[in-house]
Every structure is written in C-alpha cells, then in structure tokens.
C-alpha cells in the first residue's frame with residue numbers, strides 16, 4: 252500500500268466511524284466562530300461552549316465588546332484559561348474589525364492571521380467553517396493522530412504536519428478530514444488511553460501494534476506517571 256492508498260483507507264475508515272463529524276464550538280456566524288476559536292486555545296470546546304451561552308447573548312457584535320471595560324469582559328470569560336490575555340485580544344480584534352473591515356470578520360486567511368489572538372490554526376478553522384474555503388487546521392488531536400498513524404514524523408512541527416496532510420488528502424476533503432481527525436483523536440485515539448485493541452486502523456498503525464505488546468504497555472504505564480500537558484480540547 253503506498254502513501255496515498257494508505258491515506259484513502261484511513262479517510263474511508265474515519266468516514267465510517269464519524270460520518271457526521273463537525274465543528275463542536277457553538278456559533279451562529281463568522282464573528283462568533285472567531286471569538287469561540289480564540290477562546291478555545293488551551294481550553295476544551297466543552298468549557299468554551301458553556302461560557303459562550305451567556306457571552307453571545309450579551310455581546311452580539313464587535314461594538315458590544317468595546318462598550319464594556321476590559322475588567323468586565325475578563326469576568327465574563329473568567330472560567331476560560333488565559334482569560335486576561337484573551338479578553339484583551341478580543342477587544343483589540345474588535346477594534347480592528349470595526350476600523351478596517353466595517354464590522355465584519357474578514358474572510359481571507361492572511362487578513363485573519365493579522366488579528367490579535369488569531370494564529371494559523373484559528374484562521375484555518377474560520378475560513379473553512381465560516382467561509383467554505385478548504386483547510387486543515389492542525390490542533391493537538393490532529394497532530395497526535397497524524398503522528399501515531401505515521402502520516403507525519405514524530406518531530407514534525409504543526410506546520411509540517413499540515414503540509415503533509417494537504418499533500419495526502421484531496422483538497423475537497425480537507426475540511427471534513429480535519430473534523431474527522433479531531434473526532435477520532437477526541438473519542439477514539441485519545442492521548443492517554445487510545446482504543447488500540449478495537450481500532451479498525453490497527454493493521455496499518457505501528458504505534459498501536461507497539462502499544463499492544465505487553466512490555467511496551469508496561470513502559471507506557473510507567474511513562475504515564477509524568478504526563479505531558481497538552482490541549483485536550
């Protein structure tokens with residue numbers, strides 16, 4: 252099986268496992284999605300969704316975020332990690348969106364990454380989910396799963412993982428593949444307890460086969476005593 256055939260098999264398997272994979276951050280327009288993704292850095296989607304229920308009720312447009320003191324916005328998102336810098340970035344972002352883009356979140360990747368608090372991953376999520384532009388956003392799940400399945404090398408950067416996936420996956424499947432890899436990583440190939448014994452990809456996953464060997468499982472358990480901190484959103 253060559254690399255493209257292997258990828259095809261993975262894509263078809265993920266499609267069977269997670270036919271309805273989608274963005275799990277609540278939002279009803281591009282602006283809300285941008286705020287939600289910005290809030291989700293180093294935080295779970297679940298926590299963000301709890302906070303945005305009342306946040307999006309109170310703040311509907313960029314002007315609303317600028318109409319309150321920074322401290323009030325901080326309090327409204329205080330359950331989220333790094334809430335102070337995120338509140339500050341949200342207000343700066345809103346100022347730019349109003350001054351430069353007439354109140355609408357821009358639709359181009361390079362415009363989005365110029366906004367405070369918006370990196371490459373956030374911009375990919377926004378262009379693909381809000382504007383229908385194909386993109387593969389590489390978060391912690393996509394990175395881990397890609398490396399375990401040897402679609403990328405263990406020491407590849409996030410950008411290198413993204414580029415490798417873009418080469419292997421047909422462009423019209425980029426966005427859906429991003430969602431399916433996240434679901435696969437979040438619910439099946441989990442960071443601490445991947446479901447290797449029941450994994451339909453075990454045949455082609457050397458990492459899974461290694462983990463199935465008793466000696467290695469023991470080693471993994473020992474290593475688990477010092478877990479790495481990761482964004483498990």
Ligand code: SF4
Pocket residue numbers: 399400439440441445446447448450451452453456458459460
């Ligand atoms: S075999 Fe295990 S490590 Fe490999 S993809 Fe499946 S769950 Fe993940």
